[in-house]
Amino acid sequence: MKKTTREKALLILNDVFYKGAFLEEQLEILKQSKLDNRDYTFIREITTGVVRNRTYLDYVIKTNSKIKFNKIHKIILTILEMAIYQMFFLDRVPNYSIVSESVELAKIYGNRGSVGFVNGILRAISKNNEMPQVKIKDSIDNLSTYYSHPKFYTDFFYNNYSEDFAKKLLKANNQIPPFTIRINTIKTDRESFIKKLLEEGFSYEETPYKFALNIKNPEGIIDSLLFKEGYFYVQDLASILVSVYLNPTPNSQVLDLCAAPGGKSTHLSALMGNTGQIVACDKNKAKINIIKSNASRLGVTNIITKVNDAQVNNDNFVNKFDYCLVDAPCSAIGLYRKKPDIKWNKDIADIKQLSEIQLEILENAKNYIKTGGILLYSTCSVSKIENEDVITQFLKNNSNFVIKKIENKDTYKMFPHINNSDGFSMTMLVKNSQRLS
Ligand SMILES: C[S@@+](CC[C@H](N)C(=O)[O-])C[C@H]1O[C@@H](n2cnc3c(N)ncnc32)[C@H](O)[C@@H]1O
Numbered sequence: 001m002k003k004t005t006r007e008k009a010l011l012i013l014n015d016v017f018y019k020g021a022f023l024e025e026q027l028e029i030l031k032q033s034k035l036d037n038r039d040y041t042f043i044r045e046i047t048t049g050v051v052r053n054r055t056y057l058d059y060v061i062k063t064n065s066k067i068k069f070n071k072i073h074k075i076i077l078t079i080l081e082m083a084i085y086q087m088f089f090l091d092r093v094p095n096y097s098i099v100s101e102s103v104e105l106a107k108i109y110g111n112r113g114s115v116g117f118v119n120g121i122l123r124a125i126s127k128n129n130e131m132p133q134v135k136i137k138d139s140i141d142n143l144s145t146y147y148s149h150p151k152f153y154t155d156f157f158y159n160n161y162s163e164d165f166a167k168k169l170l171k172a173n174n175q176i177p178p179f180t181i182r183i184n185t186i187k188t189d190r191e192s193f194i195k196k197l198l199e200e201g202f203s204y205e206e207t208p209y210k211f212a213l214n215i216k217n218p219e220g221i222i223d224s225l226l227f228k229e230g231y232f233y234v235q236d237l238a239s240i241l242v243s244v245y246l247n248p249t250p251n252s253q254v255l256d257l258c259a260a261p262g263g264k265s266t267h268l269s270a271l272m273g274n275t276g277q278i279v280a281c282d283k284n285k286a287k288i289n290i291i292k293s294n295a296s297r298l299g300v301t302n303i304i305t306k307v308n309d310a311q312v313n314n315d316n317f318v319n320k321f322d323y324c325l326v327d328a329p330c331s332a333i334g335l336y337r338k339k340p341d342i343k344w345n346k347d348i349a350d351i352k353q354l355s356e357i358q359l360e361i362l363e364n365a366k367n368y369i370k371t372g373g374i375l376l377y378s379t380c381s382v383s384k385i386e387n388e389d390v391i392t393q394f395l396k397n398n399s400n401f402v403i404k405k406i407e408n409k410d411t412y413k414m415f416p417h418i419n420n421s422d423g424f425s426m427t428m429l430v431k432n433s434q435r436l437s
Helices: 003-017 023-032 037-052 054-062 075-090 096-109 112-126 139-146 153-160 163-173 191-200 237-246 265-270 283-297 346-369 388-397
Strands: 178-182 204-206 211-214 233-234 253-256 277-282 305-307 321-327 369-379 401-404 411-414 424-431
Touching: 003 023, 003 037, 003 075, 003 096, 023 037, 037 054, 054 075, 054 139, 075 096, 075 112, 096 112, 139 153, 139 163, 153 163, 163 211, 178 237, 191 211, 233 265, 233 346, 237 265, 237 321, 237 369, 237 411, 237 424, 253 265, 265 283, 265 305, 265 321, 277 283, 283 305, 321 346, 346 369, 346 388, 388 401, 388 424
Parallel strands: 253 277, 253 321, 277 305, 321 369
Antiparallel strands: 178 211, 178 233, 204 211, 369 424, 401 424, 411 424
16 A cells, blocks of 8 residues: 555654664655655655654653653654644644544554544643643753753763853754855956856845855755856855864865765865865775766866775875865764754764774874975864864973964854854864974
């Protein structure tokens, strides 16, 4: 029998929560399946919403369930999470229909007992006219539950920044991110691009960087001629600003050690007016082809690509470059707003492990820069462990490097609630001399 939209959403969530699937990839597969656009949008809205608000939804279940929370069968739990999300976060479906659709799903995936359970608990919860409050005494627990964030994350911002900062950040992480594009100045100029954009029926708002625009109605823009002609690249503001801060001079030699899919490399190329040379590397061979195809679409001619493991020293690179970008593999906990499943699949242990890899990469990168050259370290993580701590250790090991402040900060951090961007960290280091040891 044909699966309903809710059933499709249920199966995606089940794969994401219990089988290690990535939400974005699952949604991409669904998109390719020629599903009606309205159904696709609804499934994306429910699945993303449930992933984003999971702890809160589970709290509502816990406080209303007659069965112990950890005794609820996983798929039944997901049916409940989807139902409660629709009740309190969407307003287009009436509660009675949410309950009956959920009961239908329980009939397919559960047993007689679970059908009665789903019916009973959802009827009770649907009697609330407003979102049930979270009543947990511990403030950090309370915020983590209400805004559905890992406790270590809330704890860090609550204690190292402030309660107000933590609240605003968590709230912003649960909002839908803007669709930001970078105008490709190799192919067009700002004025002509905006004219074409408006002619094609797209509207935009400005961002603090004049070549980055937030598209208000991005549906279809990837299929547009503007895209095919390489007039723009889809890229978050924070990611765009990394290349702006590095700001390599024309004709320089640039190394991008973790370059795929090529967002920053191709931007660096535009900033250099397609002059000099950018060596764009990645460990992953398949991803190198994505850099090539992006570079070709964008009219970039000064990039050469190389499969290279940045954790291994490469003698061919030593002392060759004026600039080196290390946009390191990281926990991506700065991307909660865009990819909410990261909330649930990266913990402190992963972050610590990544910080070791990041330091290892920097320890190689330092050899590749000429004296006076610049090393820019960036991550889409807002953790201290992957940023300030890595840099502190690096500077301890390498006294011939000094920090060059960005926006008056040793490590400049961008946040969704402050910059309306992904969470990002960047540190600029200058190599003052060769090491004497
Ligand atoms: C944050 S992404 C880079 C994004 C890219 N700079 C951009 O702006 O489009 C990190 C990249 O590092 C690559 N990577 C992971 N470990 C690596 C390693 N040991 N050496 C080189 N690249 C690595 C991943 O394949 C991934 O493409």
